[in-house]
Structure formats: structure tokens, C-alpha cells
Amino acid sequence: MRFLRVTLVPRRVKDLLAGKVMLLLTVLAALLVLVMIIGLYLKSKPVLDSHSLSELLFSTKWRPFRGQFGFLPFIMGTLWVTGVAIVIAVPLCLLTAIYLSEYAHSRVREWVKPLIDILAGIPSVVFGVWGMLVVVPFIKDVVAPSFKVFSTGYSVLAGGIVLAIMIFPVIIHVSLEVLRAVPGEVREASLALGATRWQTVKRVVLRKALPGVAAAIVLGISRAFGETMAVLMVVGNVPKVPRSVLDPAYPLPALIANNYGEMLSVPLFDSALMLAALILLLVILLFNIVSRSILLRVERSIR
Amino acid sequence: MENRTHISVQDLNVHFRSEHVLKDINLSIPDRKITAIIGPSGCGKTTLLRSFNRLIDSTEGVRVSGRVLVDDENILDPKAEVTHIRKKMGLLLQKPYPLPMSIYDNVAYGPRIHGIRERRRLDEIVERFLKKASLWDEVRERLSQPASALSLGQQQRLCLARGLAVEPAIILGDEPTSALDPQSSQRIEATFTELKRDYTIVIVTHILRQARRLADHVIFLYLGELVEQGPAWDFFNNPKQPMTREYIKGLIS
Amino acid sequence: MDRRFAEERLFKGLMILATVLIISSLVLILLTVLLKGLPYMSLDMVTKTPQGGYYLGKGGGILNAILGSLYLAGGATLLAILFGLPVALYMNVFSRPGARFVGACRFSFDVLNGVPSIVFGAFGFTIMIFFAMRASLLGGIIAIALLILPMMVRSIDEVLRLVPHELLEASYALGATRWETALKVVVRQALPGILTAVLIAFGRGIGDAAAVIFTAGFTDSIPGSLLRPVATLPLAIFFQLGVPIPEVQGRAYASALILTILILIISLAARLLARRLTRHVVK
Ligand SMILES: Nc1ncnc2c1ncn2[C@@H]1O[C@H](COP(=O)(O)OP(=O)(O)O)[C@@H](O)[C@H]1O
Ligand SMILES: [Mg+2]
Numbered sequence: 001m002r003f004l005r006v007t008l009v010p011r012r013v014k015d016l017l018a019g020k021v022m023l024l025l026t027v028l029a030a031l032l033v034l035v036m037i038i039g040l041y042l043k044s045k046p047v048l049d050s051h052s053l054s055e056l057l058f059s060t061k062w063r064p065f066r067g068q069f070g071f072l073p074f075i076m077g078t079l080w081v082t083g084v085a086i087v088i089a090v091p092l093c094l095l096t097a098i099y100l101s102e103y104a105h106s107r108v109r110e111w112v113k114p115l116i117d118i119l120a121g122i123p124s125v126v127f128g129v130w131g132m133l134v135v136v137p138f139i140k141d142v143v144a145p146s147f148k149v150f151s152t153g154y155s156v157l158a159g160g161i162v163l164a165i166m167i168f169p170v171i172i173h174v175s176l177e178v179l180r181a182v183p184g185e186v187r188e189a190s191l192a193l194g195a196t197r198w199q200t201v202k203r204v205v206l207r208k209a210l211p212g213v214a215a216a217i218v219l220g221i222s223r224a225f226g227e228t229m230a231v232l233m234v235v236g237n238v239p240k241v242p243r244s245v246l247d248p249a250y251p252l253p254a255l256i257a258n259n260y261g262e263m264l265s266v267p268l269f270d271s272a273l274m275l276a277a278l279i280l281l282l283v284i285l286l287f288n289i290v291s292r293s294i295l296l297r298v299e300r301s302i303r
Numbered sequence: 304m305e306n307r308t309h310i311s312v313q314d315l316n317v318h319f320r321s322e323h324v325l326k327d328i329n330l331s332i333p334d335r336k337i338t339a340i341i342g343p344s345g346c347g348k349t350t351l352l353r354s355f356n357r358l359i360d361s362t363e364g365v366r367v368s369g370r371v372l373v374d375d376e377n378i379l380d381p382k383a384e385v386t387h388i389r390k391k392m393g394l395l396l397q398k399p400y401p402l403p404m405s406i407y408d409n410v411a412y413g414p415r416i417h418g419i420r421e422r423r424r425l426d427e428i429v430e431r432f433l434k435k436a437s438l439w440d441e442v443r444e445r446l447s448q449p450a451s452a453l454s455l456g457q458q459q460r461l462c463l464a465r466g467l468a469v470e471p472a473i474i475l476g477d478e479p480t481s482a483l484d485p486q487s488s489q490r491i492e493a494t495f496t497e498l499k500r501d502y503t504i505v506i507v508t509h510i511l512r513q514a515r516r517l518a519d520h521v522i523f524l525y526l527g528e529l530v531e532q533g534p535a536w537d538f539f540n541n542p543k544q545p546m547t548r549e550y551i552k553g554l555i556s
Numbered sequence: 557m558d559r560r561f562a563e564e565r566l567f568k569g570l571m572i573l574a575t576v577l578i579i580s581s582l583v584l585i586l587l588t589v590l591l592k593g594l595p596y597m598s599l600d601m602v603t604k605t606p607q608g609g610y611y612l613g614k615g616g617g618i619l620n621a622i623l624g625s626l627y628l629a630g631g632a633t634l635l636a637i638l639f640g641l642p643v644a645l646y647m648n649v650f651s652r653p654g655a656r657f658v659g660a661c662r663f664s665f666d667v668l669n670g671v672p673s674i675v676f677g678a679f680g681f682t683i684m685i686f687f688a689m690r691a692s693l694l695g696g697i698i699a700i701a702l703l704i705l706p707m708m709v710r711s712i713d714e715v716l717r718l719v720p721h722e723l724l725e726a727s728y729a730l731g732a733t734r735w736e737t738a739l740k741v742v743v744r745q746a747l748p749g750i751l752t753a754v755l756i757a758f759g760r761g762i763g764d765a766a767a768v769i770f771t772a773g774f775t776d777s778i779p780g781s782l783l784r785p786v787a788t789l790p791l792a793i794f795f796q797l798g799v800p801i802p803e804v805q806g807r808a809y810a811s812a813l814i815l816t817i818l819i820l821i822i823s824l825a826a827r828l829l830a831r832r833l834t835r836h837v838v839k
Contacts, residue, residue: 011416012386015733022646029643029705030664036675039682092574099571112579114827119582121756121823122816123763125790129797129812130585133592165581172578198564219670226672228766229790233797253674253766260681260770277678281671288670292663358725363654390731400726403745403836412740413730449836462726469730 036281044275047268056275062239064262069272071279076241077156077249081231082224084160084245085167090217092164093171100172101179102187102201120169128233131162136234144246154236157245162234163224171220178212178298179205212298215291222287226280228253252276309334309473309503310355315369317350317359324350326527328369332520337495337504339518339535341511343555346524348507352475355505356392357385373473390417393466395479399458401450402465406442409450409461413469428468436464437494456487463494474498476506480513492517511551515539523547525555586816593813596806602814606776611796613803618811621792622818623778628693628768628786629761632700636708637754639701641743644712649724649738662713668706674766676703681770693779693786696772703767704757711756715749716742723838748833755826759819765790789815 047056047069059070100109140153182205190200206213236248237258256273263270310332317325325347332338340348353359354371357378370377378388390413402409410429419425429446433439438460442453450461459479466474474495480488495504495517508514514521514535521538523530523546531538531547542548549555600617607616647658680699689695719742727737743750765788773785774795789811796808 011733011736012384015735018735018738019646019650022642022650025639026643026646026661029639029709030661032702032705033664033668033671036671036679039679039686040675043682043685092578095567095571095574096578099568099575103568103571104575112575115579115582118820118823119578119585121759121763121819122582122585123765123790123819125763125765125793126589126812126816127585129592129793129809130588132797133588133809134584165585168578168581196560196564198567199560222670223672226670226674228672228674229794233794253672256674256678257766257769274678274682277675281675284670284672284675285667288667292666296663356729358728361653361721361725361728385728386731386733389729392729394726394729396722396726398722400720400722401838402723402726402741403838404740405836412727413732416730416732416736451836451838465726465730 033285037278037285040274040278040281044271044278047271047275050268056272060241064259064266064269064272067268069268069275071252071276073239073241074250074252074255074276075279077235078225078251078253080156080242080245080249081159081163081235081251082221084156085163085224086217086221088160088164089167089171089220093168093216093220094175094213096168097172097175097179098201098206101176102197102205116169116172119165120173124166124227124230125233127162127166127230131158131230131234135161139246147246149246151246152236152248154234154248155246156235156242156249159231159235159249159251160245162230163227166227166230167220167223170223171216174216174219174295175209175213178209178216178295181212181298182208211294215294215298218287218291218294222284222291225287226253226284228257232257252280256280307334308332309373310505311372312351313370313372315351315354315371316367317347317354318366319362320364324527325354328529330522330529330532332503332505332522334503335499335501336519337499337506337517338520338522339514340505340507340522340524341509341514342524342530342550344509347527348509348524349477351524352477352505352507354379355473355475356389356394357383358389358394360385390469391471392473392475393463393469393471395459395462395466395474395476397478398482399455399462401453401458401461404450405447406450406453406461407446409465410468413465417469432464432468433461435467435494435498436460437490438464454487456483456490459483459487459491460494463491467498471502473503473505476504478507478509480508481510511553523550525550589809589812589816592806592809593811596803596810597813598810601807601810605778610776611799611801611804613801618787618789618792618807618814620776620778621787621789621811622814624693624772624775624787625762625789625815625818627779628696628700628772628788629758631693631697632704632761633754633758635697635701636705636757640705640708640712641750643709644716645738645742647713648716648719649734649742662710665706665710665713669710671706672766673703673764674769676700677767677770680767684771690783691771691773691785692783693772694782696768696786696788697782699767699771700761700764703764704761707760708753708757711753712746712750715746715753718749719745720838745837748830748837751833752826752830755822755829759822759826762822763790763815763819765794789818 051069056069056071058072060072061068061070062073100112135158136153139155139158140151144151186204186208187200190204231251232254237250237254238248239250242249256276259273263273308331312328312330315325315328340351342348354367359365359367367379371379402412407429410432411425414425414428430439438457441457453461480491518535521535522532525546531542531544539551542551602617602622603619604617605620607614610616647661651658676699680695684695723741723745724737727741768788772788774787774791775785779786793808793811796804796811
């Protein structure tokens, strides 16, 4: 038998063909982000052509029927809700991640991790239902009266609390991984010098893990940015820039989801909503690229 | 037939990125003999063995030049068809890696790939090669059990049977006994001695005693260079290079 | 000296408190849904479609949405496997080892995995407009398939990365091609992990609402064709909640309970299946 003849037996043809097809699929799938950006851009072009970008981004006038599309209330709504969620989630998640990584018995860790996975798997509508049943009345009946203000409960705070719980899993999961990746010798060196555990964590472990923890938080922010259904069910959806956490808000994703019915009957409305989706996509891409780059570097520095 | 060359290597050079791992290797491996490649660890034995069946291609950042002639065909030729080259050579790794399937399917895997479908022929092949690898008596009752349930020594013999089932002319072994207990090692060695009647066998080993016991021909590598090669008796009793003498005495390792 | 230990104790206390708080938020959510939903649970809920006047409090159930969600998520999962498995296999078996291209793909999928479902919904909608399609089961399947594709690819990819390279070499050494090795050895070895990844993607598909709001539509009947609109559980919950009649809202809670139970069953199944199918896996 000769090797040199590149025999085109069927199995070899199959292998070559499969390789080519799979390469094609891989390239297509990896380019999906670009296709999405282009598709949404083409759909939002009409509104971009007829309105200046600064008007779209910084005007507070949202009157689709008169052709006015000021996104500021929605952008501010998103920022407020995300801000509240991060303020609540970050300390809790970091404390939990540090506890699980540095203090807890490995058996505790193995118990808690699946619970956090379950939390991550709960559909956002269910979070929304829970928010309406528990968080909204709590704010209306307990929080607002104690500040001597009136609130329906449907507010930035309600959205922020629900969102915070929804982003717990991402932040905990990623920061736990980053903390576990800090080599044990680093801890031992510090402990051997007589530092307490907490001092070691504060001065050595956290310092080493800082970039990764930052990436975890950024991932949490981007998750919060795009979350739709749960927030939409508890923030009140009033298109005004909120002034306090007890005011209602109207985040961008909620805007898109709430208006799908009417958008085709009002000129430029669909285009404006696709622009909202494009803005969301671009901001979230930026966040994700930043945090994934950090995480890649962290991963490399370990190997 | 006596002393016909089966594999001959000419000016083989291998680089991993910037590291020069094999330097100007020229050697020949005789037909139907056991050839042992020896040398301290990290000297390039595995790399040499893997260039015989082009598995080296799948290593990250590798560059290979030179010629490896098997039956007078240069297998390093980019146009050569790798699956046929590999079919000609059975491979045993340091640790046995059974495929994730039953004992029967492990042995039948190769023949099936190469087009044999009939159950009766497959049955016959499985039995024949399990016997050749002296495993048949231990597994005949449980052919449909997962291969991973066997002991390490049995797994290694299964891997041998699996390799033999594609009817190769050459058996390559990369320290095939190093993960096994002494008794299993002995069985593998005994099997090799049986098999050399029909096959050309090349094994990498860093155990000198194993090389003495088994080898008809010895190749000694040091830091990527070929120091000495020759018939085993001459090599061990009358080494030509001072380096070889020191290695045999255990002064370098 | 004393301050150091006080600080140690304080922070340890805070950490345990935070952990307990986070776990109790999960318990609280599950309990709320259970207690609110249970009184409105009935056999009708899971065996009947909405009858006339259902949204005014009359009889019927949400079988349309349960089946709709299962069809939709099932179709999307199949589609995503069809594309995702070859991609993951390509990255781990076919590509040159250590190729930059693969690293770039992984990065791209990670980033894509962070894109929110509402954006997939909007993008799916633009595709449907492009092909002059109406909101339908097929539209929903496409949007959800796109949504779960990146996570499916990356989680299968992570499983395949753990397959020892020697196993592939053992197969190559017998003269197998990469395609044969991929199908007969790699997939087989990684099967438990692949199935877990698939089930998790399926769960995410069932639970998602924002991506189907534009693309799948809603209907009170059980879908009979790929081109007809289809109801989904999350949207059924959402719409029932919007009706200011206690009976209907109660059914929304019951629907939320059904959805939650479905999700929990799927994640439990993922864990159990992964353990069951390890018979042939080589350690
Ligand atoms: N995959 C690889 N990538 C980079 N360098 C490698 C790789 N495999 C082996 N090497 C290098 O090649 C040299 C020879 O290795 P090897 O052939 O495995 O030696 P031996 O089998 O004799 O112990 C070593 O210096 C090793 O560092
Ligand atoms: Mg070696």
C-alpha cells in the first residue's frame, strides 16, 4: 500500500467536508454579534437620519405620536435602577464570595453553590411576580411611610432590589472563581507573618484578585442593564427622569418590551425602539468586552 | 529478510516554538526486532516516536523537517495520507487510554472504521486479538462491560489488542509499562517477545534493565541528539561512545 | 492587638450574614411563589386551554402556554445543538491546536452570552420583518435559539476541553479521521456534560420572555403549525397579572408556580442525568 497517493476515500472526503462546514458554522456563529449590530443599525437608520443624536440621547421629550423621541428618561431610568442594584448587590456578593472562598468549609461551599445555580436559573418573570407580591407592598407600606413620602411601591428601589437578587449569581460565581485562583502560598506567606485571616484577605488576597473582582462587578452591571421582564413589572414605567429611589422609572429594556404592539402603527416608532435596542447592545458589548478581557488576563497570569 | 530496515530516519529536526528538540537525527530500525529508544527524560524520546506516526502534527507550535521512510515511503511528505500511515502502526502510551465504550467495541473500533461491518467477522477479530494480547481469558465473559472497569494492566493489554486489530506492521510503545505494577509489566514484556515474530516493535523506555531484557537493537538519545545506535549486545557490552558508557553505568541520568 | 480580632470577628459575622441573606432571598422567592400559587392550582390549569371568558375569571387552564413553551424551547434547543455542537467540536477537535482563531471565537461567544434577551428579541424581529414573517412558533424558535446558542457553545466547549488529548490520539493512532474521532470518541466521552449543557440551555429557553414578546406572539390554542403564533408560560403569567381580577391574578401565581417547578425539574434532571450516563466515560 502506498501512502503518497492522497486517496480520496469516502471517509476522507467526509472528514474534509465536515471540517469545512464546521469552520463555516464557527465563523458565522462568532460573527453573530456583528450581524446583530448591522441589522439593528439598519432598522434604526430612519430615526437617526431624521433626528440628531444629541436630541435622541439628551432630550426628555418622549412623544412618539409627534415624532419626538428623547431617550433621556429611559437612559436615566436604566442608570438609576442599575445603580441601586449594584449598591445592594456588590457588598453582599463580595462578602459572600470571600466567605465561601476563604472561610467556609468546603462542604458548605458545595452546598451553597448549587443553591446559587438554582437562583440563576429562576426565570425573570418569576422574579417579577415575587417583586410585585413582596417588594412593592413592602416599599409602599413600610419604606415610603418611614420617610414620610407617598409611593405606590412601583419604584426605582423596587426594581433595584429585584435586579440585585438577579445579579447575585453572576457576581458571586465570577468573583469566587477569581478568589479561588489566588495561589495558596500568597495566603500562607501573609498568615506566617502573623496577620489575621481578615487582614490577609484585605491586604493580600483582595489586592491580587482586584482586577477579576472588578470584572465580576462589570459583568453584574451589564446583566442588570439588559434585564427586562422582572424590572418592567415593578418599576412603574413612567417616562420621567426619576429624582429619588422612591420615584417610578422607565428603563430602556422595558420601553422596548412594552411598545411592541403599537410600534408598527406610528411612523419611526419601530425605528426608535430598534435604536434603543442598539444602544443597549453597544453599551453591554463594551462592558462585556472590558470584563472578559480582564478575566482573560487573570486566567493567563495563573497558567 | 534478516536485518531488513523497516523505518529509516534521515536528517530529522523538530522544533517546539524556539526550542530545538531533535537535532539531525539519522537512524534505522530493523524489521521484526524489538528496538529500544533510551535516554534521560526530556531528551526527545517521545517526540521521536510521535514523529513516526505523525501524531506530532497535533502538537502546538511544532515544526518538523527531514525524512522518515517507512517501507521506503516518506511519511513526512505533506501529501502523505496520515490515516493510512497510522493504520500501519499500533501505539501504546505511558498510561492506557481505553476509548469510552465497551471492551468489545474498543477492539472493534479500528476494524469498523476501516470498513468491516459483519458481526461474525468482528467477533472473530475481537477474539483473535484479545488472545494475541493475552487478555481473552480474563474478559471473554464480560465483553460488553465498559473498558474503564478493567485494571490498569488489563487496560494496557486491551490497548495493545485494539492497536493490533487494525493489522499494523509496527508497534510503537511510549514507556508502555511505566504506569503498571511489576506483574502486569512482565506480562506486557512477554507479549512483546511473542509478537516480534510478526511485528516490528519500537519501545521508548528509561529503564535500562528493561532495554537489556527486551531489546535487539538500541537507540540512545541525549539532549535531542543521537549519541549511539546499534545491536543490543554491542551497545551494552562494547559501547563506542564515552557518553554511552557513562549512561550505562548510571553516571548520567 | 484587640482591634485586629474585633475586626476579624466583625467581618466574619458580616460575611455569614450576607451569605444567609442571599440564600434566604432564594428561599423567600420559592416560598412566596409556592404559597401564593398553590391555592389556585388545579388539574384544569395544566390540562385545559383557556375557555371563553378565561381572562374574566371563567374556566380553563394554561395548557396552551405550557405546551407552547415546551415546543418553543424544545425547537430552539434542537436548533442550537445543530449549530452549537459542530462549533464546539470544531474548536476542540478540528482546529489547529492553540490557534488564535479559537481564542477569538471563545471571546466572541462569551461576549455574546452577555447580550440581554430583549436585544435578541429585537434582532429576531428585524429578521422576521426582513423575511416578511409574522409572529409565530418558528420566529420564537429562531430568537430563542440565537439567545441560547452562545451559552450552549461555551458550556459544551468547556466540557470538551476536559477530554484528555491522549484519548483523541488513541483514536488517531488507529487511523481514524478527526470526524470519526469527534463523533465516536469525543462526543461519547463528553456526553454527560453535553447533556447537562443542553438541559440548562433548554431551561433558559423555557424561562425567557423578553426574546419571544415580539417574535412568538400569543394565542389561546395549542400551536398546530410552525407558522402560527404560540403562547409561552412567561408571557401567560405576564398577561394574567395585567388583568385586575383576583381570580385571574391568582392563576398567574399558579402559572408562576408551574413554571418554577418545571425549571427546578429540569435542573434536577440535568444533575441526575450527568451522574447516570457516566458508564463508559474514561477517567
Ligand atoms: N507539547 C510540547 N510543547 C512544547 N515543548 C514540548 C512539548 N512536548 C515536549 N516538549 C519538549 O521537548 C523536549 C523533549 O520532550 P520528550 O520528547 O517528551 O522527551 P522524553 O520523552 O524523552 O522525556 C522536552 O524538552 C520538552 O520540554
Ligand atoms: Mg516521554
